[in-house]
Amino acid sequence: MSDKFFHSVYLEKDLCRGCINCIKRCPTEAIRVRNGKACITSEFCIDCGECVRTCTHHAKQTRTDSLDILNNYEYTIALPAPSLYAQFNNLDDINIVLTALLKLGFNDVFEVAAAAELVSEASRAYVAAHEESWPLISTACPSIVRLIRVRFPNLIEHLLPLNPPVEVAARLAKAQAAEKTGLPPEKIGAIFISPCPSKATYAKSPLGTEKSAIDGVIAAKDVYSLLLPLMKEAEKDPKDIAKAGKIGVGWGCSGGEVGGLMTDSYLAADGIENVIKVLEDLEDEKFSKLQFIELNSCNGGCVGGVLNVENPYVAKAKLKRLNHYLPVAKSHRSETPADEDLPWTMPVDYEPVFRLGSNMIESINKMRQIDELLQEFPGLDCGSCGAPTCRALAEDIVRGNAKKTDCVQILRSDIHKLSQTYTKLARDAITESKDSSASIQKLLNYIDSLTSEISMLDSQGHPLDSESDDNNT
Numbered sequence: 001m002s003d004k005f006f007h008s009v010y011l012e013k014d015l016c017r018g019c020i021n022c023i024k025r026c027p028t029e030a031i032r033v034r035n036g037k038a039c040i041t042s043e044f045c046i047d048c049g050e051c052v053r054t055c056t057h058h059a060k061q062t063r064t065d066s067l068d069i070l071n072n073y074e075y076t077i078a079l080p081a082p083s084l085y086a087q088f089n090n091l092d093d094i095n096i097v098l099t100a101l102l103k104l105g106f107n108d109v110f111e112v113a114a115a116a117e118l119v120s121e122a123s124r125a126y127v128a129a130h131e132e133s134w135p136l137i138s139t140a141c142p143s144i145v146r147l148i149r150v151r152f153p154n155l156i157e158h159l160l161p162l163n164p165p166v167e168v169a170a171r172l173a174k175a176q177a178a179e180k181t182g183l184p185p186e187k188i189g190a191i192f193i194s195p196c197p198s199k200a201t202y203a204k205s206p207l208g209t210e211k212s213a214i215d216g217v218i219a220a221k222d223v224y225s226l227l228l229p230l231m232k233e234a235e236k237d238p239k240d241i242a243k244a245g246k247i248g249v250g251w252g253c254s255g256g257e258v259g260g261l262m263t264d265s266y267l268a269a270d271g272i273e274n275v276i277k278v279l280e281d282l283e284d285e286k287f288s289k290l291q292f293i294e295l296n297s298c299n300g301g302c303v304g305g306v307l308n309v310e311n312p313y314v315a316k317a318k319l320k321r322l323n324h325y326l327p328v329a330k331s332h333r334s335e336t337p338a339d340e341d342l343p344w345t346m347p348v349d350y351e352p353v354f355r356l357g358s359n360m361i362e363s364i365n366k367m368r369q370i371d372e373l374l375q376e377f378p379g380l381d382c383g384s385c386g387a388p389t390c391r392a393l394a395e396d397i398v399r400g401n402a403k404k405t406d407c408v409q410i411l412r413s414d415i416h417k418l419s420q421t422y423t424k425l426a427r428d429a430i431t432e433s434k435d436s437s438a439s440i441q442k443l444l445n446y447i448d449s450l451t452s453e454i455s456m457l458d459s460q461g462h463p464l465d466s467e468s469d470d471n472n473t
Contacts (some may be wrong), residue, residue, distance in 0.1 A: 073189030113248030120260030195305030
Protein backbone atom coordinates (compact mmCIF):
# COMPACT_ATOMS: atom_id res chain seq x y z
CA MET A 1 0.00 0.00 0.00
CA SER A 2 1.12 3.56 -0.66
CA ASP A 3 2.15 5.94 2.10
CA LYS A 4 -0.81 5.95 4.47
CA PHE A 5 -0.31 9.63 5.20
CA PHE A 6 -0.12 10.87 1.62
CA HIS A 7 -2.27 13.97 1.18
CA SER A 8 -3.64 15.86 -1.78
CA VAL A 9 -4.28 18.93 0.39
CA TYR A 10 -1.20 21.04 1.05
CA LEU A 11 -0.18 24.51 2.23
CA GLU A 12 1.28 27.21 -0.02
CA LYS A 13 3.25 29.06 2.66
CA ASP A 14 3.89 32.17 0.58
CA LEU A 15 0.14 32.79 0.43
CA CYS A 16 -0.57 32.07 4.10
CA ARG A 17 -1.09 35.12 6.31
CA GLY A 18 -1.37 33.27 9.59
CA CYS A 19 -5.07 33.90 10.17
CA ILE A 20 -6.95 31.32 12.24
CA ASN A 21 -9.90 30.62 9.93
CA CYS A 22 -8.60 27.21 8.91
CA ILE A 23 -7.82 25.95 12.41
CA LYS A 24 -11.39 26.61 13.47
CA ARG A 25 -12.88 24.65 10.57
CA CYS A 26 -10.62 21.60 10.54
CA PRO A 27 -12.70 18.66 11.90
CA THR A 28 -9.71 16.72 13.19
CA GLU A 29 -7.77 19.74 14.56
CA ALA A 30 -4.94 18.97 12.16
CA ILE A 31 -3.91 22.59 11.58
CA ARG A 32 -1.86 24.93 13.79
CA VAL A 33 -0.53 28.43 13.22
CA ARG A 34 3.10 28.68 14.27
CA ASN A 35 5.48 31.59 13.60
CA GLY A 36 2.84 33.35 11.56
CA LYS A 37 2.17 30.45 9.18
CA ALA A 38 -0.27 27.56 9.19
CA CYS A 39 1.06 24.02 9.32
CA ILE A 40 -0.80 20.74 8.77
CA THR A 41 -0.21 17.68 10.95
CA SER A 42 -0.09 14.97 8.31
CA GLU A 43 -1.33 12.05 10.40
CA PHE A 44 -4.40 14.00 11.61
CA CYS A 45 -5.50 15.23 8.16
CA ILE A 46 -8.32 13.36 6.37
CA ASP A 47 -8.28 15.49 3.17
CA CYS A 48 -11.88 16.62 3.58
CA GLY A 49 -11.03 19.96 1.96
CA GLU A 50 -12.65 22.16 4.60
CA CYS A 51 -9.47 24.23 4.91
CA VAL A 52 -9.41 24.70 1.13
CA ARG A 53 -12.99 25.92 1.26
CA THR A 54 -12.33 28.21 4.23
CA CYS A 55 -9.00 29.85 3.32
CA THR A 56 -9.72 33.27 1.80
CA HIS A 57 -6.07 33.67 0.82
CA HIS A 58 -6.02 30.41 -1.22
CA ALA A 59 -3.06 29.14 0.80
CA LYS A 60 -4.62 25.66 1.07
CA GLN A 61 -4.45 23.94 -2.28
CA THR A 62 -4.88 20.46 -3.75
CA ARG A 63 -2.60 18.18 -5.74
CA THR A 64 -4.37 17.05 -8.90
CA ASP A 65 -3.25 16.28 -12.43
CA SER A 66 -3.50 18.45 -15.52
CA LEU A 67 -4.77 17.32 -18.91
CA ASP A 68 -1.15 16.72 -19.89
CA ILE A 69 -1.45 13.36 -18.12
CA LEU A 70 -3.27 12.11 -21.22
CA ASN A 71 0.08 12.16 -23.02
CA ASN A 72 1.43 9.52 -20.64
CA TYR A 73 -0.81 6.76 -22.02
CA GLU A 74 -1.61 5.30 -25.42
CA TYR A 75 -5.28 4.91 -24.49
CA THR A 76 -7.12 7.09 -21.97
CA ILE A 77 -10.49 6.66 -20.30
CA ALA A 78 -12.40 9.47 -18.60
CA LEU A 79 -14.18 8.53 -15.37
CA PRO A 80 -16.69 11.35 -14.77
CA ALA A 81 -18.21 11.59 -11.30
CA PRO A 82 -22.03 11.89 -11.19
CA SER A 83 -21.62 15.35 -9.64
CA LEU A 84 -19.94 16.57 -12.86
CA TYR A 85 -23.31 16.54 -14.63
CA ALA A 86 -24.69 18.97 -12.05
CA GLN A 87 -22.18 21.68 -12.96
CA PHE A 88 -23.93 22.58 -16.22
CA ASN A 89 -27.13 24.54 -16.85
CA ASN A 90 -30.17 23.03 -18.58
CA LEU A 91 -28.54 19.65 -19.14
CA ASP A 92 -31.13 17.03 -20.08
CA ASP A 93 -28.87 14.44 -21.75
CA ILE A 94 -25.80 12.96 -20.05
CA ASN A 95 -24.49 11.89 -23.47
CA ILE A 96 -23.69 15.53 -24.26
CA VAL A 97 -21.14 15.65 -21.40
CA LEU A 98 -19.74 12.23 -22.27
CA THR A 99 -19.33 13.14 -25.94
CA ALA A 100 -17.62 16.40 -24.95
CA LEU A 101 -15.11 14.43 -22.88
CA LEU A 102 -14.24 12.42 -25.99
CA LYS A 103 -13.78 15.64 -27.94
CA LEU A 104 -11.53 16.89 -25.12
CA GLY A 105 -9.01 14.16 -25.95
CA PHE A 106 -10.08 11.01 -24.12
CA ASN A 107 -10.31 7.79 -26.11
CA ASP A 108 -13.18 6.39 -24.08
CA VAL A 109 -15.55 7.20 -21.20
CA PHE A 110 -16.75 5.01 -18.35
CA GLU A 111 -19.30 6.56 -16.00
CA VAL A 112 -18.65 6.29 -12.28
CA ALA A 113 -22.44 6.40 -11.96
CA ALA A 114 -22.66 3.12 -13.88
CA ALA A 115 -20.27 1.51 -11.41
CA ALA A 116 -22.33 3.02 -8.57
CA GLU A 117 -25.32 0.98 -9.71
CA LEU A 118 -23.23 -2.18 -9.46
CA VAL A 119 -22.07 -1.18 -5.97
CA SER A 120 -25.69 -0.51 -4.99
CA GLU A 121 -26.65 -4.05 -5.98
CA ALA A 122 -23.72 -5.52 -4.08
CA SER A 123 -24.52 -3.34 -1.07
CA ARG A 124 -28.12 -4.55 -0.95
CA ALA A 125 -26.93 -8.15 -0.94
CA TYR A 126 -24.24 -7.55 1.70
CA VAL A 127 -26.50 -5.62 4.06
CA ALA A 128 -29.17 -8.32 3.86
CA ALA A 129 -26.62 -11.08 4.59
CA HIS A 130 -24.79 -9.39 7.49
CA GLU A 131 -27.38 -8.38 10.05
CA GLU A 132 -24.80 -8.87 12.82
CA SER A 133 -22.88 -5.82 11.52
CA TRP A 134 -25.83 -3.43 11.37
CA PRO A 135 -25.74 -0.56 10.97
CA LEU A 136 -23.24 -0.79 8.14
CA ILE A 137 -21.48 2.46 7.25
CA SER A 138 -20.91 3.60 3.68
CA THR A 139 -17.31 3.57 2.44
CA ALA A 140 -17.86 5.63 -0.72
CA CYS A 141 -16.36 8.79 0.82
CA PRO A 142 -12.62 8.26 1.55
CA SER A 143 -12.57 11.09 4.12
CA ILE A 144 -15.17 9.27 6.21
CA VAL A 145 -13.19 6.02 6.12
CA ARG A 146 -10.03 7.90 7.15
CA LEU A 147 -11.89 9.68 9.94
CA ILE A 148 -13.18 6.41 11.36
CA ARG A 149 -9.74 4.82 11.01
CA VAL A 150 -8.04 7.46 13.18
CA ARG A 151 -10.80 8.62 15.54
CA PHE A 152 -13.54 5.97 15.86
CA PRO A 153 -11.81 2.58 16.05
CA ASN A 154 -14.86 0.87 17.56
CA LEU A 155 -16.79 1.57 14.36
CA ILE A 156 -14.30 0.02 11.92
CA GLU A 157 -16.13 -3.30 12.07
CA HIS A 158 -19.26 -1.53 10.77
CA LEU A 159 -17.60 -0.29 7.57
CA LEU A 160 -19.12 -1.72 4.39
CA PRO A 161 -16.18 -3.69 2.91
CA LEU A 162 -16.84 -2.75 -0.72
CA ASN A 163 -14.72 -0.60 -3.01
CA PRO A 164 -16.12 2.84 -3.87
CA PRO A 165 -17.73 3.26 -7.32
CA VAL A 166 -14.75 5.18 -8.71
CA GLU A 167 -12.42 2.24 -8.01
CA VAL A 168 -14.84 -0.25 -9.53
CA ALA A 169 -15.25 2.01 -12.57
CA ALA A 170 -11.47 2.27 -13.07
CA ARG A 171 -11.00 -1.49 -12.90
CA LEU A 172 -13.86 -2.32 -15.25
CA ALA A 173 -12.87 0.43 -17.68
CA LYS A 174 -9.26 -0.76 -17.92
CA ALA A 175 -10.31 -4.39 -18.31
CA GLN A 176 -12.69 -3.52 -21.14
CA ALA A 177 -10.10 -1.28 -22.82
CA ALA A 178 -7.43 -4.00 -22.62
CA GLU A 179 -9.80 -6.48 -24.25
CA LYS A 180 -10.80 -3.96 -26.90
CA THR A 181 -7.34 -2.63 -27.80
CA GLY A 182 -5.01 -5.46 -26.83
CA LEU A 183 -2.84 -2.98 -24.92
CA PRO A 184 -1.21 -3.90 -21.58
CA PRO A 185 -2.71 -2.21 -18.48
CA GLU A 186 0.29 0.11 -18.01
CA LYS A 187 -0.43 1.78 -21.35
CA ILE A 188 -4.08 2.43 -20.47
CA GLY A 189 -4.85 5.43 -18.27
CA ALA A 190 -8.05 5.64 -16.21
CA ILE A 191 -8.46 9.34 -15.34
CA PHE A 192 -11.03 10.39 -12.76
CA ILE A 193 -12.81 13.77 -13.01
CA SER A 194 -13.03 14.49 -9.29
CA PRO A 195 -15.23 16.79 -7.20
CA CYS A 196 -12.99 16.66 -4.12
CA PRO A 197 -9.40 16.24 -2.87
CA SER A 198 -10.37 13.21 -0.80
CA LYS A 199 -10.68 11.02 -3.89
CA ALA A 200 -7.42 12.41 -5.25
CA THR A 201 -5.77 11.13 -2.08
CA TYR A 202 -7.55 7.79 -2.45
CA ALA A 203 -6.02 7.28 -5.90
CA LYS A 204 -2.52 7.50 -4.41
CA SER A 205 -3.21 5.92 -1.02
CA PRO A 206 -6.32 3.73 -1.13
CA LEU A 207 -7.98 2.02 1.82
CA GLY A 208 -9.39 -1.48 1.52
CA THR A 209 -7.21 -2.37 -1.46
CA GLU A 210 -3.47 -2.53 -2.00
CA LYS A 211 -3.31 -0.41 -5.16
CA SER A 212 -5.87 1.71 -6.95
CA ALA A 213 -6.60 1.27 -10.65
CA ILE A 214 -7.03 5.05 -10.96
CA ASP A 215 -4.06 6.47 -12.87
CA GLY A 216 -4.78 10.17 -12.53
CA VAL A 217 -7.19 12.68 -11.04
CA ILE A 218 -8.26 15.93 -12.70
CA ALA A 219 -10.31 18.51 -10.80
CA ALA A 220 -13.82 19.10 -12.16
CA LYS A 221 -13.19 22.85 -12.12
CA ASP A 222 -10.16 22.39 -14.40
CA VAL A 223 -12.18 20.79 -17.19
CA TYR A 224 -15.40 22.77 -16.72
CA SER A 225 -14.51 25.75 -18.93
CA LEU A 226 -12.95 23.46 -21.54
CA LEU A 227 -16.08 21.33 -21.78
CA LEU A 228 -18.53 24.19 -22.28
CA PRO A 229 -17.72 24.92 -25.96
CA LEU A 230 -17.28 21.21 -26.69
CA MET A 231 -20.73 20.50 -25.26
CA LYS A 232 -22.24 22.92 -27.76
CA GLU A 233 -20.65 20.88 -30.53
CA ALA A 234 -21.65 17.59 -28.92
CA GLU A 235 -25.24 18.75 -28.56
CA LYS A 236 -25.61 18.61 -32.35
CA ASP A 237 -24.79 14.89 -32.50
CA PRO A 238 -24.27 13.26 -29.08
CA LYS A 239 -23.07 9.66 -28.96
CA ASP A 240 -25.41 7.25 -27.16
CA ILE A 241 -22.89 5.95 -24.62
CA ALA A 242 -24.52 6.67 -21.22
CA LYS A 243 -24.92 3.57 -19.07
CA ALA A 244 -26.30 4.99 -15.81
CA GLY A 245 -29.82 5.60 -14.56
CA LYS A 246 -31.39 7.37 -11.59
CA ILE A 247 -29.74 5.14 -9.00
CA GLY A 248 -26.20 5.74 -10.27
CA VAL A 249 -26.54 9.45 -10.99
CA GLY A 250 -28.28 9.93 -7.65
CA TRP A 251 -25.01 9.04 -5.88
CA GLY A 252 -23.85 12.58 -6.65
CA CYS A 253 -26.10 13.95 -3.87
CA SER A 254 -26.52 13.11 -0.22
CA GLY A 255 -29.15 10.38 0.10
CA GLY A 256 -28.40 8.97 -3.33
CA GLU A 257 -26.56 5.91 -2.06
CA VAL A 258 -29.30 4.88 0.36
CA GLY A 259 -31.79 5.46 -2.45
CA GLY A 260 -30.11 2.62 -4.29
CA LEU A 261 -30.44 0.32 -1.28
CA MET A 262 -34.23 0.48 -1.39
CA THR A 263 -34.66 0.43 2.38
CA ASP A 264 -36.34 2.70 4.92
CA SER A 265 -34.01 1.65 7.74
CA TYR A 266 -31.24 4.15 7.13
CA LEU A 267 -29.69 7.43 8.16
CA ALA A 268 -28.01 9.89 5.76
CA ALA A 269 -25.84 12.79 6.94
CA ASP A 270 -23.65 15.26 5.07
CA GLY A 271 -21.22 17.97 6.16
CA ILE A 272 -18.21 16.85 8.16
CA GLU A 273 -19.35 18.44 11.44
CA ASN A 274 -22.74 16.71 11.20
CA VAL A 275 -21.00 13.45 10.32
CA ILE A 276 -18.82 13.63 13.44
CA LYS A 277 -21.90 14.12 15.62
CA VAL A 278 -23.53 11.08 14.03
CA LEU A 279 -20.41 8.95 14.56
CA GLU A 280 -20.14 10.06 18.20
CA ASP A 281 -23.78 9.13 18.81
CA LEU A 282 -23.30 5.84 16.99
CA GLU A 283 -20.27 5.04 19.14
CA ASP A 284 -22.39 5.79 22.23
CA GLU A 285 -25.03 3.36 20.88
CA LYS A 286 -27.72 6.02 20.59
CA PHE A 287 -29.02 4.55 17.33
CA SER A 288 -30.93 1.30 17.05
CA LYS A 289 -32.71 -0.67 14.34
CA LEU A 290 -30.76 0.93 11.51
CA GLN A 291 -29.43 -1.15 8.64
CA PHE A 292 -27.30 1.42 6.88
CA ILE A 293 -25.69 4.83 7.42
CA GLU A 294 -24.64 7.01 4.50
CA LEU A 295 -22.11 9.70 5.38
CA ASN A 296 -20.65 12.41 3.13
CA SER A 297 -18.00 14.85 4.35
CA CYS A 298 -19.15 17.60 1.96
CA ASN A 299 -22.38 19.52 2.39
CA GLY A 300 -24.96 18.12 0.00
CA GLY A 301 -22.79 15.14 -0.86
CA CYS A 302 -20.31 15.04 -3.76
CA VAL A 303 -21.98 18.07 -5.36
CA GLY A 304 -20.52 20.03 -2.45
CA GLY A 305 -16.91 19.09 -3.21
CA VAL A 306 -14.41 21.96 -3.24
CA LEU A 307 -13.16 21.04 -6.73
CA ASN A 308 -16.57 21.75 -8.26
CA VAL A 309 -17.68 25.13 -9.63
CA GLU A 310 -21.43 25.21 -8.95
CA ASN A 311 -23.14 26.09 -5.67
CA PRO A 312 -23.86 22.70 -4.02
CA TYR A 313 -27.54 23.42 -3.43
CA VAL A 314 -28.05 24.58 -7.01
CA ALA A 315 -26.11 21.54 -8.22
CA LYS A 316 -28.30 19.24 -6.16
CA ALA A 317 -31.42 20.72 -7.74
CA LYS A 318 -29.88 20.29 -11.21
CA LEU A 319 -29.08 16.64 -10.54
CA LYS A 320 -32.62 15.93 -9.35
CA ARG A 321 -33.99 17.60 -12.46
CA LEU A 322 -31.68 15.53 -14.67
CA ASN A 323 -32.84 12.34 -12.98
CA HIS A 324 -36.39 12.91 -14.25
CA TYR A 325 -35.17 12.01 -17.73
CA LEU A 326 -33.47 8.75 -16.71
CA PRO A 327 -34.61 5.16 -16.19
CA VAL A 328 -34.21 3.67 -12.71
CA ALA A 329 -31.01 1.77 -13.60
CA LYS A 330 -29.10 0.77 -16.73
CA SER A 331 -26.15 -1.23 -15.33
CA HIS A 332 -26.59 -4.60 -13.62
CA ARG A 333 -24.23 -7.12 -12.05
CA SER A 334 -25.77 -9.94 -14.06
CA GLU A 335 -24.60 -8.19 -17.24
CA THR A 336 -21.23 -6.91 -15.98
CA PRO A 337 -18.54 -9.25 -14.56
CA ALA A 338 -17.65 -7.01 -11.61
CA ASP A 339 -17.89 -9.33 -8.60
CA GLU A 340 -14.10 -9.68 -8.26
CA ASP A 341 -13.64 -5.91 -8.34
CA LEU A 342 -16.22 -5.07 -5.67
CA PRO A 343 -15.00 -6.44 -2.28
CA TRP A 344 -12.13 -5.06 -0.23
CA THR A 345 -8.99 -7.17 -0.36
CA MET A 346 -7.27 -5.56 2.64
CA PRO A 347 -8.65 -4.63 6.08
CA VAL A 348 -8.76 -1.07 7.35
CA ASP A 349 -6.78 -0.93 10.58
CA TYR A 350 -6.97 1.55 13.44
CA GLU A 351 -4.30 4.26 13.35
CA PRO A 352 -3.91 5.69 16.90
CA VAL A 353 -2.56 9.05 15.76
CA PHE A 354 -4.33 10.92 18.57
CA ARG A 355 -2.82 8.75 21.32
CA LEU A 356 -0.97 10.89 23.88
CA GLY A 357 1.49 8.31 25.17
CA SER A 358 3.13 5.08 24.12
CA ASN A 359 1.21 3.12 26.76
CA MET A 360 -1.84 3.48 28.99
CA ILE A 361 0.01 4.75 32.07
CA GLU A 362 1.84 7.41 30.09
CA SER A 363 -1.39 8.45 28.38
CA ILE A 364 -3.22 8.76 31.71
CA ASN A 365 -0.41 10.89 33.14
CA LYS A 366 -0.51 13.18 30.13
CA MET A 367 -4.29 13.47 30.39
CA ARG A 368 -3.80 14.58 34.00
CA GLN A 369 -1.30 17.19 32.84
CA ILE A 370 -3.78 18.40 30.25
CA ASP A 371 -6.48 18.81 32.88
CA GLU A 372 -4.09 20.78 35.09
CA LEU A 373 -3.15 23.07 32.19
CA LEU A 374 -6.79 23.66 31.38
CA GLN A 375 -7.27 25.03 34.89
CA GLU A 376 -4.68 27.71 34.08
CA PHE A 377 -6.06 28.62 30.65
CA PRO A 378 -8.96 31.09 30.31
CA GLY A 379 -11.13 28.64 28.34
CA LEU A 380 -11.91 31.19 25.63
CA ASP A 381 -10.96 28.94 22.68
CA CYS A 382 -9.97 32.14 20.88
CA GLY A 383 -7.39 30.51 18.62
CA SER A 384 -4.82 33.31 19.14
CA CYS A 385 -2.32 30.71 20.36
CA GLY A 386 -2.42 29.03 16.95
CA ALA A 387 -4.41 26.04 18.21
CA PRO A 388 -8.19 25.73 17.70
CA THR A 389 -9.07 25.28 21.39
CA CYS A 390 -7.50 25.56 24.83
CA ARG A 391 -7.59 21.76 25.10
CA ALA A 392 -5.78 21.41 21.77
CA LEU A 393 -3.07 23.78 23.07
CA ALA A 394 -2.79 21.76 26.28
CA GLU A 395 -2.37 18.58 24.22
CA ASP A 396 0.30 20.26 22.11
CA ILE A 397 2.16 21.28 25.27
CA VAL A 398 2.24 17.77 26.76
CA ARG A 399 3.36 16.45 23.38
CA GLY A 400 6.22 18.95 23.46
CA ASN A 401 5.00 20.97 20.49
CA ALA A 402 4.01 24.17 22.29
CA LYS A 403 4.58 26.27 25.44
CA LYS A 404 2.25 27.77 28.02
CA THR A 405 3.22 31.26 26.91
CA ASP A 406 1.66 30.51 23.50
CA CYS A 407 -1.55 31.48 25.29
CA VAL A 408 -1.96 35.25 24.95
CA GLN A 409 -3.55 35.59 28.37
CA ILE A 410 -0.71 33.76 30.12
CA LEU A 411 1.87 35.65 28.07
CA ARG A 412 0.36 38.99 29.13
CA SER A 413 0.24 37.90 32.74
CA ASP A 414 3.92 36.94 32.66
CA ILE A 415 4.89 40.25 31.07
CA HIS A 416 2.93 42.21 33.66
CA LYS A 417 4.62 40.30 36.48
CA LEU A 418 8.03 41.01 34.99
CA SER A 419 7.14 44.68 34.61
CA GLN A 420 6.07 44.96 38.24
CA THR A 421 9.17 43.13 39.47
CA TYR A 422 11.61 45.32 37.55
CA THR A 423 9.76 48.50 38.51
CA LYS A 424 10.10 47.61 42.20
CA LEU A 425 13.78 46.77 41.80
CA ALA A 426 14.40 50.06 40.00
CA ARG A 427 12.70 52.08 42.75
CA ASP A 428 14.67 50.24 45.41
CA ALA A 429 17.91 50.99 43.57
CA ILE A 430 17.12 54.71 43.37
CA THR A 431 16.20 54.83 47.05
CA GLU A 432 19.26 52.97 48.26
CA SER A 433 21.85 54.73 46.07
CA LYS A 434 23.28 58.13 47.08
CA ASP A 435 24.92 58.66 43.70
CA SER A 436 22.19 59.90 41.39
CA SER A 437 24.11 59.08 38.24
CA ALA A 438 24.64 55.52 39.46
CA SER A 439 20.94 55.28 40.28
CA ILE A 440 19.95 56.41 36.82
CA GLN A 441 22.40 53.99 35.23
CA LYS A 442 21.04 51.10 37.30
CA LEU A 443 17.50 52.08 36.35
CA LEU A 444 18.46 52.10 32.68
CA ASN A 445 19.97 48.65 33.09
CA TYR A 446 16.73 47.36 34.59
CA ILE A 447 14.70 48.86 31.76
CA ASP A 448 16.99 47.25 29.17
CA SER A 449 16.60 43.92 30.91
CA LEU A 450 12.82 44.29 31.00
CA THR A 451 12.71 45.16 27.30
CA SER A 452 14.80 42.12 26.49
CA GLU A 453 12.48 39.83 28.48
CA ILE A 454 9.37 41.25 26.80
CA SER A 455 10.93 40.86 23.35
CA MET A 456 11.81 37.26 24.10
CA LEU A 457 8.28 36.42 25.30
CA ASP A 458 6.61 38.22 22.43
CA SER A 459 8.85 36.69 19.73
CA GLN A 460 6.20 34.01 19.23
CA GLY A 461 4.12 36.49 17.27
CA HIS A 462 1.37 37.24 19.77
CA PRO A 463 -0.48 40.54 19.23
CA LEU A 464 -0.09 42.47 22.50
CA ASP A 465 -2.83 44.90 23.44
CA SER A 466 -1.32 48.37 22.90
CA GLU A 467 -3.73 50.04 25.34
CA SER A 468 -2.87 47.55 28.09
CA ASP A 469 0.86 48.01 27.43
CA ASP A 470 0.58 51.81 27.66
CA ASN A 471 -1.19 51.57 31.00
CA ASN A 472 1.44 49.24 32.42
CA THR A 473 4.23 51.44 31.13
